[in-house]
Amino acid sequence: MRAIKIAFHGGVEGLEVAEVERPEAVGDRVRVRVRAAALNRADLLQRRGAYPAPPGFPADIPGLEFAGEVESAGADARRWRPGARVYGITGGGAQAEYVVVPENALAEIPANLGWEEAAAVPEAFITAHDALFTQGNLAMGERVIVHAAGSGVGLAAVQLARAAGAQTLGTARRTADKLERARAYGLDEMCVVKDDPRAFADAAKAWTNGAGVDVILDLVGASYLAANLDALAPRGRLLLVGTLAGRSAPLDFRQVMGKRLRLTGTVLRTRSAEEKARATRLFAAHVSPLLARGALRPVIDSVFDLRDIRAAHERLESNETFGKIVLQVTG
Ligand SMILES: NC(=O)c1ccc[n+]([C@@H]2O[C@H](COP(=O)([O-])OP(=O)(O)OC[C@H]3O[C@@H](n4cnc5c(N)ncnc54)[C@H](OP(=O)(O)O)[C@@H]3O)[C@@H](O)[C@H]2O)c1
Secondary structure, X not given: OEEEEEOOOOOXXXXXXXXXXXXXXXXXXXXXXXXXXXXXXXXXXXXXXXXXXXXXXXXOOOOOEEEEEEEEEOOOOOOOOOOOEEEEEOOOOOOEOEEEEEHHHEXXXXXXXXXXXXXXXXXXXXXXXXXXXXHOOOOOOOEEEEOOOOOHHHHHHHHHHHHOOOEEEEEEOOOOHHHHHHHHHOOOEEEEOOOOOHHHHHHHHHHOOOOOEEEEXXXXXXXXXXXXXXXXXXXXEEEEXXXXXXXXXXOOHHHHHHOOOEEEEOOOOOOOHHHHXXXXXXXXXXXXHHHHHOOOOOOEEEEEEHHHHHHHHHHHHOOOOOOEEEEEOXX
């Protein structure tokens, strides 16, 4: 089968489309014919050699999410019939014509979504849903800061918060363009940070009449930590999901203790198969129906053919994307 291969670590020249062996579905595993996959920051790191695939996943075929059709199944797999339209996340290997995953790592694609739209969903929406609701206990009427609100995960979070009756304040680094566009997906308030994180803490205070926000979905990391603690209301929850701007910062214990804050770190890729299955089950129950109704929409920045993988990586590295980059895998 054709697959994206990391021939050597470094720049985009290390990426190629290669013929590799097709994986076999055994036990409770299912082989999916991948129609479209999507790109993630993790792929950039993996390409550079800084984020190896977890054990049990192909070391040199990237790809954390996919949409496609069930093609065959192991002897113990019961849930899916050949031809079922499915999407899901995996620890690697999805940027290929076939991917093999446990049957409970799959969810049915709503009929109104095409392959490319479906491929833009799993990583962003499962991450945002799991962080905001399963871990952050976001409730109706609460207020949330979503950092990097024009990102794939950010736009999923804005829409999910809105669908659940919460309000959002989105941030961007330099310009308001992406935030203006995010309004169409339900963003309520916006703040351009411009290298001074105090800007969003001040904006959050003004927005909440000094009370602070209930939840922060942080995709940015280190440089926002102090302002995040400042922006939170008593018993606020800080969800650490990404480290775009660094992974180490001093922590003011008194602020955390005094406000009784909760800091939760989360990552999907390295979770056990059972934990991924649980996150996928909750996503299938709570998120897919909203996609089916059009209350949530996949946001696609651009679509690339598998052959143009190098250009796709360059586009993601440009930081200009709004939503997801999708790869067409099979027609
Ligand atoms: N923990 C998990 O399980 C999990 C799952 C998925 C993703 N993630 C992480 O979540 C983050 C967002 O992922 P994504 O796929 O949604 O991202 P994305 O769509 O690639 O968007 C990232 C955006 O963040 C902003 N940004 C980039 N570098 C930044 C910096 N140094 N400081 C502040 N903002 C910066 C840029 O927008 P502006 O310049 O417009 O602000 C950029 O377009 C990544 O770190 C990713 O690795 C974690």
